[in-house]
Amino acid sequence: MPEKKVNKAVVCPMCGELSKAVVYTSVNATVDKEQRERVLDGGLFAWKCPSCGYSARLTYPILYNDMKNRFMIYLIPKIDRYQLCDKELEEKYSNLRNINKRVVADFNSFKEKIFIFESGLDDMAVELTKAVIGQTVSKKLDGAEVKNGYLSMYDRESNTMGFTYFTGEEMTPYVQTARLEIYGKSKEIVEQFAIKDKKLKGFIKIDGEWADNILYRYKRAKKIERLNKVKE
């Protein structure tokens, strides 16, 4: 899976000049370590107008491959689909099994997924943990809205994991750490309630919305369990 680049026509939003940019549509992190760095620091997406010097970050679909850590992340800006089954891609990589394939809609989620899979974590369990801890943060802040959380720290030795949330109308960053036991519990929930999702083909979107849905199913099952116990 070599990296792929294409020439793209770019119209400068500042001066209107038409120019060309070389964009990478596919990146292979296993082969090219430097490319990985350039993805994470955003350098790969940087563009400068040759005419007026205006600089911007280009957004376009890019497929990130890391075969060593067995994951592929497809960044497709603003995609709102839960599952993406690209026939051509599926056929091309049909010999590869047990690869985590994810689709993300924005750059921060893209970076987060890379961090999660490089750390050897299960992203489904991370999303559940993030949702649960997010509720705790909201309570701590008197019910303030908590959104766009990202895994920002993982330390197996100190048994902690940290999330950065953006809270309230001002989107103030708030860092909350959690014990790995919560992650362990989340993993159990994933094994019980996300079996179907684990088997899905193609690239799937595992985000906060997905986590809320799983947690809803988990709570409903718990409730039924409790009710059955009362009947007995």
Ligand SMILES: [Zn+2]
């Ligand atoms: Zn320009």
